[in-house]
Amino acid sequence: MKIVIGGAGVVGLQIARQLIAEKKDIVLIEIDGDQARYAGERLDCMVINGAVNNISVLRQAGLDNADYFIAVTGSDEINMISCAMVAQHFPTLYKVARIRNIEYSESIYQHGGFMGVDWVVTPEIETAQAVIRSIEHGATSDVMVFQHSDVQIRSFTIDAESTLVERTLEEAGSLIPIPFLVVVILRGDTYIIPSGDTRVEKGDVLYVVTTRRGLDHLFDALGKHRRELRRIILVGGGRVAVEILSHLYAGNHGTVFDSQPPGRQPARRRDPDVKVIERDKAKSRQIADLFPKAVVINADIGDDELFEEEHLDLADVIVATTEDQELNIVTAVYAKSRGIPRAIVLVGKANYIKIAANLGIDASVSLKNATVDSVLRFIRGRSSVSTVYSIFDGxxxxxxxxxxxxxxxxxxxxxxxxxxxxxxxxxxxxxxxxxxxxxxxxxxxxxxxxxxxxxxxxxxxxxxxxxxx
Amino acid sequence: MNPKLVIRIVAILLIVISAFMLLPVIVALYYEEYDSIAPFIGTLLGTVIVAMTAVGLTASERKQLGTRDGFLMVTLSWLTAAGVGAIPFYLSGSIPRYVDAFFETMSGFSTTGATILTDIEALPYSMLFWRSLTHWLGGMGIIVLTVAIFPILGVGGLQLLKAEVPGPSVDKITPKITETAKTLWLIYLGLTVAQTVLLMLGGLSLFEGLTHTFGTLATGGFHPKNASVGHYGSTYINVVTTVFMLMAGVNFILYFKTLTGRFRAVTGDTEVKAYLGIFFVTALGTSLALWRQGAYSGLLESLEHGAFQVASILTTTGYVTDDFSLWPPLAQTFLLLLMFFGGCSGSTGGGVKIVRIVTLAKLAVTEMKYLLHPRGVFGVRLSGVPIRESVVHAVAGFIVLYIMSLLVITLVIGSSGADLVSSFSTALATLGNIGPGFGLVGAAENYAHFPDYIKWFLSLVMMMGRLEIFTVLILITPRFWKP
Structure with a gap:
């Protein structure tokens, strides 16, 4: 299978890396000379230094015998136009474009094949959905849900209070009266496929497969008591935050508890109680206008008095989504130390996900991973795979x-x-x-x-x- | 400034208004009041000759009309319309003194309904018809003004309803001002026909039906009978009038939206919801007060009169079914409070306008939120749409100006020796274009007893209230006249 990727930024490189690992033929097109050289040196693929929206460059990339064209340059417009050009000259290809500007989203989702794009990746929306999924499942962990059953894979960070510390998985199995399976353990920088006599250590991240029904027992055993997350603090008022807010207030999300017996309709839930902390005045005003039910505070989260002034420590969960990923992590750690039980952070770099887990942050989502997963899901979807999650940086x-x-x-x-x-x-x-x-x-x-x-x-x-x- | 063009436009407007004097001439012919024909025809001819001369002298001028010209044009239109409209009353001797005739006509064109007549029924039919027709013309003028011209000048409550969101303005119902104006005239005409027919089904003559309707839809209050609507003592007439008064107090743009099937815009309209809410609560309160006092026989009759009077004062119509100065104090207090409110923006109703009250109330709630969250960001929303802060400030400014004007007017009226209740309620009733007040200007009284200077002054106050205060006050600021 041959795939042409336009743009060798962080996302383009990561997609290329994962597809190369699967022995796919990859051609990268990158306009920046240094970046193109960097990609060529590190990846086992062809790299063309040229403009993505140039038809002769596209021809040179061998689109006539390729199966997919993935446009993930930094510019929405270049992504769309290059897809349109590809559609015109090579109509049989599948075309994927990353489009971040929400202004386009209406045309994209309403008219299907907008500008010849078969699959649109909107990282902010995918990321927001990951956050929402996490909030709805109690923000205890990263959540992977699947299309054809209620099986879930959850990650659990083992902290000192957990009853599983220093026990083998076999012992753990006898402690917890429901069937579950630990599929992989993240310990420090390495991951282990465990067997029955693998011993759980403090700070391990366990990826556990179970059904929704079994979760409550697990939560108790792992020292995480499930709670309804109604009081939410959102730090940062960027596009991810806007998407999260529109999900929270759309009323179409189910209950925060996912242990509803199947078949019973979830009761109509009250709107969550959301506080948005945004440093920029104009952005605060914009969010206040968009979401009248949210309380928007125009302040710096680093301001210590803010916690007393707004009683932030009474919240159930803090979601840090600023563009500054270090600030997100620091904020989440501080919030947890102030007594907010759950924290979700938005991170960029892959190793920060591990760091965040080690620091006791309950869940971390990454714009890059969301984008890569979405692209891979589409490509695999063409070959009947329905759900894809990458973990451990792909x-x-x-x-x-x-x-x-x-x-x-x-x-x-x-x-x-x-x-x-x-x-x-x-x-x-x-x-x-x-x-x-x-x-x-x-x-x-x-x-x-x-x-x-x-x-x-x-x-x-x-x-x-x-x-x- | 382009004074020549202003004069030209005002002259054309006067020709149109005086052309309407042909209608009372028809009434005079029908009722064989041949003495009344000459004053109307004389005024008509005189006005046309003078106005045509003015139009001829100001021809071939540049066609650019600035904002300042707009203020001058609007104020001059109302002043001259009242000046010319008063002439037939004066010439015919129906109202022997010009100051009284001017007051009466300004009261008509400003849709106030305050009268200096002690015996209305003594006037010939044609004069009564003209008196009510000034309401109808004034009401029509004010709708077109608020929808088409005030937004350009930046006054009036309607800019509040303009969405502060990208996209075409919500309240421009058609792309062109003239088209918008035409559509609204048709709606106004349709309502006029509907109410007249309904009233005639209740036994009124065509003359009574029309004059009664003119006073209702313009939220005016002139009635051809001394006892106003109370003359008929008919529940049917009272209910029909209550409904149509309420309808006249609604933003006319909403009728257009209803006709074009945009019900959501109507049901989601904050102002209309507040307007109806205020009506139902105060109507119920007033009726219960009447019922408890036993002023009427039974709850239903109390409701009939309570709802009528509340609708009448809330919409600033000023019709009465009974002398409410004899009502229990609680019912009177309700009516006094309602005198501050007024109709919706874009209606013929006067007063502060509901949209401004709602905006200010929401501002107060927002201020309380700021006390709880000092660094929070909150905004005022109307019909679900955020309102710009500067617009909210303009509303606060208007209400302060309104209250200060009330105080000054009360003082001036007090200088004539009137008591406090009379002075204050006269100020409310004229600035809010209501008509009747309390005390010396109560439901069974009139404005005849005031000295001349008060009558001139109140004529101006009625015009000021009608033209959203700013439009008139800005003319007396020196800055306005500086180039």
Missing amino acids: TVEVIELPVNEHCKAAGKRIRDLPLPKNSLVVAVIRNGEHLIPRGDLEVHAADQVIAIARSTDIDRIQRLFTVPA
Whole structure:
């Protein structure tokens, strides 16, 4: 499969890196000479130094035999126009564009193929959705939800009060009366695919698979008591914050508790009690005008008196979304020390996600990851994968995919599957029911399989389940 | 400044107004009041000759009309219209003194309804028709003015309703001013026909139906009967009049929106909601006060009269079904408070206007929020749309000016020897274009007893109130006349 990526910025490079790991042919187009050289030196792909919106450069990139064109330059307009040019000259390609300006969003979402773009990535919206998902699930962790079942993967930071500290996973399994599976543990800079006798340490981040129903027990056992998050503090009034606010006040989000018995309609919830702290006066005014129900405070979050003045420590969760990621982390840590039980931060750099987890911040979302995940989801979606999450800066991915009737895996027991090293089938969903993938479970056609693997092995897993033998 | 063009426009307007004098001539012919024909025709001809001369002298001037010309034009229009409209009353001897005729006509064109007549029914039909027609013309003028011209001058409550959001202005209902004006005239005409027909179904003659309707839709208050609407003692007439008074107090643009199917714009309108809310609460309060006192036989009759009088004062019409100065004190207090409010912006009603009251009330709530969150950012919203801070300040400025004007007017009236209640309620009733007040100007009284200088003064006050104060006051500031 050949993919042409326009723009070798942070996002372009990350997408290229993950796709190269899957043995895809990548061509990068970058206008900046230094950046192009940097990409060429570090990535195993072709790099063209030229303008993305130049048809001869596009031809040179070999679009005539490519499958995807992904425009992720810094400019919305260049992204759209290059997609339009590609659409005109190479109509069979799938075209993906990153568009950040919300002014365009109405035309994009209403008219489908706007300017020939097949898939629009709006990082702020994706990020806001990640934050909302986290808030709705109690902001205890990062949340991965899947399309075909109520199975979730959650990350849990183990703190000192947790009953699991210094226990093996086997002991943990007997302590907690519901089925769950720890699929991967993040410890410091490394990650471990655990076995039954792996011992949990303080500061570990556990990625756990379970159903919604089982969560409450887990939360108790892990020392995190679930609470309704009604009083929300939003630090920063940027575009991510605006998207979060419009979700919060749209009324279309369910309850904060996700342990609703299935089938029962969630009760119509009261509007959340949101305080927005924004330093810039004009921005504050803009948000106050857009969201009359929110209390907008024009102040610096670094101002210590603000906590007393606005009783910020009574909040249930603080969401730091300023453009300054260090400030976000510091704010979240300080807020937690003042007694705010949950904190979510917006970060940019990948290693900051680990740092944030180590500092006890409950969940971190990243604009870059949201963008990359969205692009990958589209590309995989073309080949029947429905959900993609990348973790550990894209070195590990979680995918959801259907089992093909004639594939190699159909009818085999899990222990007999030729799975790549360090990969794991974490859940099998049959007729909407979640099955624990023990070694003797047979994989049937039409099952949905959720698997975790290194990025480099994703392609093999995909072939194993979806390509007819 | 372009005074020649101002004179030209005012002259053309006078020709139009005097052309309307042909209508009372028809009435005179029908009722065989041949003595009244000469004053109307004489005034008509005189005005046309003078005005045509003025138009001829000011021809071929540049067509640019500035903001200052606008203020001058509007004020001059009302002054000269009253000046000319008073002439038939004076010539015919129906109102023997010109000062009285001028007061009566200004009261008509400003849709106030304050009268100097002690025996209205003594006047010929044609004169009564002209008297009511000045209301109708004034009401029509004020609608066009508030919708088409005041926004350009930056006065009036309507700029508040203009959305402070990008996109075409919400309240420009058609792209051109002339089109907008035409549409509103048609709505006004339609309402006139509807009410006249309904009144005639209740047994009124065409003459009574029309004059009664003119006084209602313009929220004026002139009535051809001495006892005003109370003359008929008919529940049907009272209910129809109550409904139409309320309708005249609503922003006319909303009728246009209703006709074009934009119901959401109407149901979401903060001003109308507040207006109806104030009406229902005070009508209920007044009626209960009447009922408790036993002033009327039973709750229903109390409701009928209470609702009528509340609608009449709230919309600044000034019709009465009964002498409310004999009502229980609580009911009178309700009416006195209502004299501050007035109708909606873009209606024929006078007073402070509901939109300003609502804005200021919301500003007060916002101030309380600032006490709780000193560094918070809050705004005032109308119909869900944030209002710019400078507009909110303009509203506060207007209300302060309104109150200060009331105090000054009260003092001036007091100089004639009138008591406090009479002076203050006269100030309210004239500046708010209501008509009747309390004490010497109560429901059963009139303005005849004031000395001449008070009558001249009140004529100007009525015009000032009608033209949103600023329009008139700005003419006496030296800065206005500096180039």
